[in-house]
Amino acid sequence: MDAVVKTVSVKLAQLRPTQMAVGYEEVGVKRAKWRALSAGEKLRFLASHPFPAVFGPDAQYFLIDGHHMALALLQEQVDLVSVRQIEDLSNLEANQFFLALRKRGLICSSGAPQTLSEMPRALQDLADDPFRSLTARLRRDCGCPKDHAPFAEFRWADFLRVHLKLDLHRSDPALAIKAAKKLIREAWCKDPCAGCRCMKEAAS
Structure with a gap:
């Protein structure tokens, strides 16, 4: 198995997701x-933001992170992207490959598939999880930096x-984000980051 990290150019539509939604x-x-970027800014972004992936069975690249951005770029008709190959496991058969990803902590246990065949075969097959969007909105509204702990946003x-009820998120997004801030503040933000606006809102 080749553990050498290298960067390659890959068709975005050929990337395999390792998340369900x-x-x-x-x-x-x-x-x-x-869309707000200029043509030059788009080129610089693509050059400086390679997607991490594992080279797996059938000479396919399996995306490890950046699923939201990858799907966004695919929907914006981007063809080629840079991929940072973090490991070559292409010599493994499908079930062995899947187990290797799990052993390395590259697949989140939350709502995770149990076999490689259960994974979406393409980015456009990813399902919608409104609570992933709510989590992203919460992080932006609170002013907190991205939590780089493995699968923190899944948790x-x-x-x-x-x-929280899904109906609340759909019917009253403002109330949902307010309730989410309170929940996260009480359960997670025992030691808030310096830029956390949630704690300032609670104190005001």
Whole structure:
């Protein structure tokens, strides 16, 4: 197995996701940001933001992170992207490959597929998880930096899924984000980051 990291150019439509769902609302946010860039800025963004992926069975690249951005770019008709190949596991058969990803902590256990065949075969097959979008909105509204702990936003989404009704998120987004801030503040923000606006809102 080749553990050498290298960067290659890959057709975006050929990337295989390793998640079951993304937040479609968040994908829309990223599409809007992409459209606001100039042609030069778009080229620089693509050059400086390679997608991490594992080279797997059937000579396919399996996306490890950046599913929202990848789907947004695909919907914006982007053809080629840079991929940072973090490992070559192409010598493994499908079930062995899937187990290797799980062993390395590259697949979130939350709502995770149990076999490689259960994974979406293409980015456009990803389902919508509104709570992933709510989590992204919460992070932006609170002014908190991205939590780089493995699958942190999955845990936030699962936590909110238990405590908030989906109907509230759909019918009154403003009230949903207010309720989500309170929940996250009480359960997660025991030691808030310096830029956290949620704590300032609670104190005001």
